[in-house]
Amino acid sequence: xxxxxxxxxxxxxxxxxxxxxxxxxxxxxxxxxxxxxxxxxxxxxxxxxxxxxxxxxxxxxxxxxxxxxxxxxxxxxxxxxxxxxxxxxxxxxxxxxxxxxxxxxxxxxxxxxxxxxxxxxxxxxxxxxxxxxxxxxxxxxxxxxxxxxxxxxxxxxxxxxxxxxxxxxxxxxxxxxxxxxxxxxxxxxxxxxxxxxxxxxxxxxxxxxxxxxxxxxxxxxxxxxxxxxxxxxx
Amino acid sequence: xxxxxxxxxxxxxxxxxxxxxxxxxxxxxxxxxxxxxxxxxxxxxxxxxxxxxxxxxxxxxxxxxxxxxxxxxxxxxxxxxxxxxxxxxxxxxxxxxxxxxxxxxxxxxxxxxxxxxxxxxxxxxxxxxxxxxxxxxxxxxxxxxxxxxxxxxxxxxxxxxxxxxxxxxxxxxxxxxxxxxxxxxxxxxxxxxxxxxxxxxxxxxxxxxxxxxxxxxxxxxxxxxxxxxxxxxxxxxxxxxxxxxxxxxxxxxxxxxx
Amino acid sequence: xxxxxxxxxxxxxxxxxxxxxxxxxxxxxxxxxxxxxxxxxxxxxxxxxxxxxxxxxxxxxxxxxxxxxxxxxxxxxxxxxxxxxxxxxxxxxxxxxxxxxxxxxxxxxxxxxxxxxxxxxxxxxxxxxxxxxxxxxxxxxxxxxxxxxxxxxxxxxxxxxxxxxxxxxxxxxxxxxxxxxxxxxxxxxxxxxxxxxxxxxxxxxxxxxxxxxxxxxxxxxxxxxxxxxxxxxxxxxxxxxxxxxxxxxxxxxxxxxxxxxxxxxxxxxxxxxxxxxxxxxxxxx
Numbered sequence: 001x002x003x004x005x006x007x008x009x010x011x012x013x014x015x016x017x018x019x020x021x022x023x024x025x026x027x028x029x030x031x032x033x034x035x036x037x038x039x040x041x042x043x044x045x046x047x048x049x050x051x052x053x054x055x056x057x058x059x060x061x062x063x064x065x066x067x068x069x070x071x072x073x074x075x076x077x078x079x080x081x082x083x084x085x086x087x088x089x090x091x092x093x094x095x096x097x098x099x100x101x102x103x104x105x106x107x108x109x110x111x112x113x114x115x116x117x118x119x120x121x122x123x124x125x126x127x128x129x130x131x132x133x134x135x136x137x138x139x140x141x142x143x144x145x146x147x148x149x150x151x152x153x154x155x156x157x158x159x160x161x162x163x164x165x166x167x168x169x170x171x172x173x174x175x176x177x178x179x180x181x182x183x184x185x186x187x188x189x190x191x192x193x194x195x196x197x198x199x200x201x202x203x204x205x206x207x208x209x210x211x212x213x214x215x216x217x218x219x220x221x222x223x224x225x226x227x228x229x230x231x232x233x234x
Numbered sequence: 235x236x237x238x239x240x241x242x243x244x245x246x247x248x249x250x251x252x253x254x255x256x257x258x259x260x261x262x263x264x265x266x267x268x269x270x271x272x273x274x275x276x277x278x279x280x281x282x283x284x285x286x287x288x289x290x291x292x293x294x295x296x297x298x299x300x301x302x303x304x305x306x307x308x309x310x311x312x313x314x315x316x317x318x319x320x321x322x323x324x325x326x327x328x329x330x331x332x333x334x335x336x337x338x339x340x341x342x343x344x345x346x347x348x349x350x351x352x353x354x355x356x357x358x359x360x361x362x363x364x365x366x367x368x369x370x371x372x373x374x375x376x377x378x379x380x381x382x383x384x385x386x387x388x389x390x391x392x393x394x395x396x397x398x399x400x401x402x403x404x405x406x407x408x409x410x411x412x413x414x415x416x417x418x419x420x421x422x423x424x425x426x427x428x429x430x431x432x433x434x435x436x437x438x439x440x441x442x443x444x445x446x447x448x449x450x451x452x453x454x455x456x457x458x459x460x461x462x463x464x465x466x467x468x469x470x471x472x473x474x475x476x477x478x479x480x481x482x483x484x485x486x487x488x489x490x491x492x
Numbered sequence: 493x494x495x496x497x498x499x500x501x502x503x504x505x506x507x508x509x510x511x512x513x514x515x516x517x518x519x520x521x522x523x524x525x526x527x528x529x530x531x532x533x534x535x536x537x538x539x540x541x542x543x544x545x546x547x548x549x550x551x552x553x554x555x556x557x558x559x560x561x562x563x564x565x566x567x568x569x570x571x572x573x574x575x576x577x578x579x580x581x582x583x584x585x586x587x588x589x590x591x592x593x594x595x596x597x598x599x600x601x602x603x604x605x606x607x608x609x610x611x612x613x614x615x616x617x618x619x620x621x622x623x624x625x626x627x628x629x630x631x632x633x634x635x636x637x638x639x640x641x642x643x644x645x646x647x648x649x650x651x652x653x654x655x656x657x658x659x660x661x662x663x664x665x666x667x668x669x670x671x672x673x674x675x676x677x678x679x680x681x682x683x684x685x686x687x688x689x690x691x692x693x694x695x696x697x698x699x700x701x702x703x704x705x706x707x708x709x710x711x712x713x714x715x716x717x718x719x720x721x722x723x724x725x726x727x728x729x730x731x732x733x734x735x736x737x738x739x740x741x742x743x744x745x746x747x748x749x750x751x752x753x754x755x756x757x758x759x760x761x762x763x764x765x766x767x768x769x770x771x772x773x774x775x776x777x
Binding site: 015016017018019056060061062063086087089090107108109110 | 425468472476478479487
């Protein structure tokens, strides 16, 4: 068997707000998720149910209180993101986990083209080749050439979103995390994203996404996993 | 990515009278990694930096540096000649006050060229060319090469200090509040410059800052200090987005949209 | 010992034997570590600081009644400073011969010049040094300059040369131009013109340096490498005035400029009076 790309089990996550008298907010308890190669899994559930928290756990942005997040790396080895030391998490983000959020964290003064090419350069690709590929992908996402050399800080929401998508899809990550990838896109660009997701699946990547656009969700997702609010589930 | 840290601190303690500036601090820094040390004034972060760089001696504990050849050496036991040699070859130090990090009576070109000359460069033309290249790289017009830093703005002085430090391509650079005391717009430019240079050159950086946004932009890892101790450490975005310790939560919540 | 006692009641060559031993010990150390500044207990001398008290103590410590002493100031044997030092030794060192001839001298005390006549084995040069520390203007802290010497950390000196070239197009020091001795110590050659620096390199003579006020001695043993600091593409140049001596016609000696009238008239003459006189005698013969 080819085996999973992602296997998360027993994931528990809550927050203790020390500034508010130590209030404890439980969000996930004993959550599990497995993603096979070529599979796209959509997370659903009401707002505040923990979809975003789960996505952040899978990206390593939040630390799990309990449980494991096993990832199969491109070299065939397995890492547990839940317990990996920071340097290993950074390595996983470079080689294993691709991520498209709805918010681009803008780095001052860095042009869009460089933002998109960065993951390739980080993997050791020659700069010129990386920039060429970045240019091609931005064109495919219909971002005009005149914007490629500008920092995205001044871009519209849709333009920023396309830079973000290009940065996420530029490298062949085994696992792709998509947080509202088609928000603020027009119909034509939505189709491009659907095609990109299809290509990622075809090369054997596993994808986990939150899709508010149910039409898009139904076209790309193999299955839908419900994330239930903890209070109701408990 | 190497598996051995370039610098390791173990059990560092240092008191100034009744004040425990460092209280059992241990940390590792790996080659090519940017580690931010954050905390409020008096948390011990600058003292920690000076102890790591061999500029202050701890009451207890050890700092180990692993050199280019992989040999381990005890920073506080190697003796002054070896430490000074390191400080002008494999290490660098960028100070908050550029006047401490620069020679104010020497031209910009001489400031950048000093480390080259200290490591044996004896061709005036090449030294000058390299200095001009570095001025350009830190966005100072090469036409200012013969001007003294006294005629430069605060941001330019700091960029000059960075050029002066990085010109010999050190493996490890200590930075103490490099953006402190600068206007916000000037800070952003400087941070971006540091970010680019550090990643291009693959330098390990120990960065002391109270600027959370700077830490987020530059650092792979973050250490939060309070009263001479490390209260929280980890991946930069995880510590800032999912802080566990009450003090870290306070620190993060005090920052506007970091 | 057949050393004749001076009639005046002074010890031979003024200094008591204990002081001489102390200075000789310091000199031995200085010779053993070429270019390294050795502290010594400088004594009060019967002339003010700045008049060569360091050089006189060194001379007094090494000279014997069988020696022949030459004293020059700016190359000349007949200036006030040279004459008074020569007279001083004639008074306190009975038996000592004095000369103006470089070739005849066994000990040559000098301020600001090295004779044009090449030195030979067995000769001792004694330099009067106002400031022994070559890094003095760059790093005023004495403890720090000592540390820089100990670590051979001389980048700072090179920075100064860099600044000279950047500002003036050439290395700026026309005298007291710093040298590296034996590839190890940075040394002030005393305020001799840069023109004289090459004469120090591999000299057959023993070269001793005394700074009275600063209480430092240093030395360059015979046949020691002495390199003037420079850059590969701005090599050290031993500068001299572009002219010839009005008296002997020499074109290869260090020249002093003389103003001859108040209408801008001027001429050059050899700074080394003995060398110039010898050349004129040879011509006349």
